[in-house]
Amino acid sequence: MNFRDVMALAKRRGILQAAYEPYGGVAGFFDYGPVGVRLRRKIIELWRQHFVLGFGALEIDSALIGPESLFKASGHLSEFDDLLVECLECNKLYRADLLVEGGGALDRDGIAVALAGKKCESCGGKFDVPRPFNLMFSTNVGAGRGTPSYLRPETAQGIFQAFPWLLRQNRGKLPLAAAQVGRAFRNEIAPRQGPLRLREFTQLELEHFFLPNDEPELPNPLESIEINLVPAKGKKKSTTVGNALSSGIVDSSLVATHLARTQNFLTSLGVAKDKLRFRQHRANEMAHYSSDCWDGEIYTSLGWVEVVGVAHRGDYDLSAHDSSSSKEFRVPLPGTEKEREVWVPNIGKLGKEFKGKAKSILEAIKNVDIEPDISIKANGKTIVLSEEYLSQKTERGSEMVFPYVVEPSFGLDRILYCLLESSWKRDGEREWISLPQETSPYDLLVAPLMTKDRLDEKAQEILQSALDMGVDAYYDEAGSIGRRYARADEIGIFFSMTIDHQTLEDGTVTLRERDSKNQNRLSIEDALDKVRR
RNA sequence: GCAGGCGUGGUCUAGUGGUAGGACUAGGGCCUUCCAAGCCCUCAGCGCGGGUUCGACUCCCGCCGCCUGCACCA
Structure with a gap:
């Protein structure tokens, strides 16, 4: 059963077809039909059972369009913004930063300068000026010029930006798992291979937050799950999740946990164990936010197809939203509650004495530990604040830290394709889809x-x-x-x-x-x- | 995005400078006591837009889409 056969069956039996088909279709977009929708629902339901229900995850459904500031913070604006350069002779397209030595470290102008002397690698022709290509679809919100905004390139940011709200719903407790099923959008340069490379696709994502010093352990029942691993360094290995973790092949216990859950989920869908493996990303293929990532891949007629990424995102996202927005994204570290005596300015007295200058004095001592007779500089003058302008108070607080997050992120469309291909059986004239009852339409x-x-x-x-x-x-x-x-x-x-x-x-x-x-x-x-x- | 190939009912396909046939599927009917039986009928197509021509599905150009390779691919 190959790609062509699967796509023909999918169209014939109402599973999926190219979107806007009467108008010739638009590459990268698909419509799901009556049977396709049923299959999607079944997969989603099973996913929810494995990753949401019985697991206490909080499920949300966030907006599809987000403001530029959000994607500036998440890094998608800069990281999804490839600088492409075209050869004027043969019209080949290159990633500009890959042509220049150390290009990853250079900014746009730097790359343009370094590129000036370079010739096309395949024909020796001259390059055009490099132009940015952003993988995000842009739009404007509101009338007139509007506010520059983008369709979300992943559902994850909807969860991260909602973290303070979700933490409240979880009554301040960690670990916290938040889930979302929804569409994401990427303006791929050349989508091909139907539902495997889409411009609009559905993600099933879980963001599992935890305190850095309190990472959830691998639950006992999951230790003996057998998985096929392809580490970035070292050889392909089939072992139990427990072994993988204790031997250090997998570094994080929560990543190990979600590898095991993912294995369980995919096999319960009907994916054969020997056609499933987890491949670790090399450092250079890691996304901008990720510190360790394992792709779950299913073997098909097209080779290994990535259907899920289990990524350790560290505190990348929460700290980014913390510094870019006005919200607190850190959480108090338990056990670090402290009381301390601090001096605070007596604003009333300062005002009476220094009148208009009081404001610049307060500005000068903001974020500074103060004590009686401290000298400060304000308006170019040195001022000594004696005890009469200060008062003492007791401050209670904890050390604040950013939670870490481990994310299993599934591509629904890819799972569906792999499932169709692998479960399609043929026996003479007879053809059937051999899915378990849970996922049968x-x-x-x-x-x-x-x-x-x-x-x-x-x-x-x-x-x-x-x-x-x-x-x-x-x-x-x-x-x-x-x-x-x-x-x-x-x-x-x-x-x-x-x-x-x-x-x-x-x-x-x-x-x-x-x-x-x-x-x-x-x-x-x-x-x-x-x-x- | 580049190069090459391709584009005919839902699917698979035949064909011609004088607007298209088949098979399968599907729908209706007859018949039928368990794995695509048979018979009758029916729906439905030349990707889109220009040009050449008395006339274009056919020739030319552009676009869209699909396939292969290259490049891209959180």
């Missing part, structure tokens, strides 16, 4: 053997009770029964229930299981009970 096909003798009425009746029970059921009465099984198989419906004449007599139906094609005759109640998840 429907639980049950309800089909009358024929549309006469009121078999269809009976089938409709059973359909309704199945739907009432919360079973995802699909009704089909068109064509031969074999044809309907085939249709159901192709979108991965897990069970098929057939209503025949005997059903009318004794209330039994045949229940067929997709993968084995085995059939059993059961009472309607038993059958529905078996189908219900």
Whole structure:
């Protein structure tokens, strides 16, 4: 099963197709159809079970458009802003900073200067002036010129900027896990390979915050999870998560924890263990915010496809928003509560004595430890503040620190693609999607053997009770029964229930299981009970 | 973005300077007691825009999209 086949099936069976298809399509954008939406929902639900529910994560849904200041702080404005340079002869496009030695350390002008003498590596032609290309879609908020804003390039910033609010919701406690499912946007230069490289995509992200000196340990039940690791240095290794952590292959216990959770989640979706590996980023492929990152990759006909990144982001994001915004993003470090006596200015007396100069005096002693008879410089004069202008008070406080964060970030579209490719089975003429029931788009096909003798009425009746029970059921009465099984198989419906004449007599139906094609005759109640998840 | 190739119903495809056929799928009907049976009928297509021409799906140009390679890819 290759890329072409999967995309043809996806279109034929209502999973996905190019967006704006009647207008020729727009590269990098896709529409999901009825079956595709069901598959996405199932994946998201399973993800929520693994990473949100039963884990106490706080789930949010933040705005898609953000102000420039936010993305200045997050680093996306500068880091997503590649300087590209084009060869005037052969029109090849290069990353300017990669052409210049030490280009990463230079600013834009520096790169332009260093580039002046360089020639195109492939044809020896001259370069055009370098031009910036930002991966973020820009827009303006409001009327007139408006406020420069961007579509978010990752859902994560929505969580980081909301951290003070979320911390309150968590009643000030760490660790705190915050989750978000939503779309993110990147104006890729050349999107290809359909749902694997999109300009608009869906992320499933968890941000797991903790105190630097109190990183959550690897939970016991996860220690024995087996995973395939490809470290940046050293050899590929299959081992348990516990071993990986104790031997130092994985440095952080929380990263190890989320590698294990990720392994559990992906295999429960139906991904085969031997087609799943975690590859550590080398220093030079690390994102600007990340200090350690492991990509979860699934093997497909296109090679290894990255579907998740488990990144240690340190305090990069919170400290960035702390210094760029007016909010406090640090938290008090428990056990460091202290009382101390401090001197504070007596503003009333200062005002009376120094009148208009009082303001500059206060300005001068801001952020300075003061005590009686301190000399300060204000308005070019040296002033000695005696005890009468000061008073003493007791200050209570803690040392403030930035929490660290570990982030597992999943690409829904990529997961869906990999799942389709890997679960598509073929046996002669028969083709079917062999997904576990949890991720199948429907639980049950309800089909009358024929549309006469009121078999269809009976089938409709059973359909309704199945739907009432919360079973995802699909009704089909068109064509031969074999044809309907085939249709159901192709979108991965897990069970098929057939209503025949005997059903009318004794209330039994045949229940067929997709993968084995085995059939059993059961009472309607038993059958529905078996189908219900 | 560059170079090359390609673009015909939902899918796979045939074809011509005089506006298109097939197979599969789908829908309707007949028939049918369990894995795409059969018969009848039906829906639906030359990616978009210009140019040449009496006439363009066909030739030319531009754009869009797809594929391959290069470059890019938190």
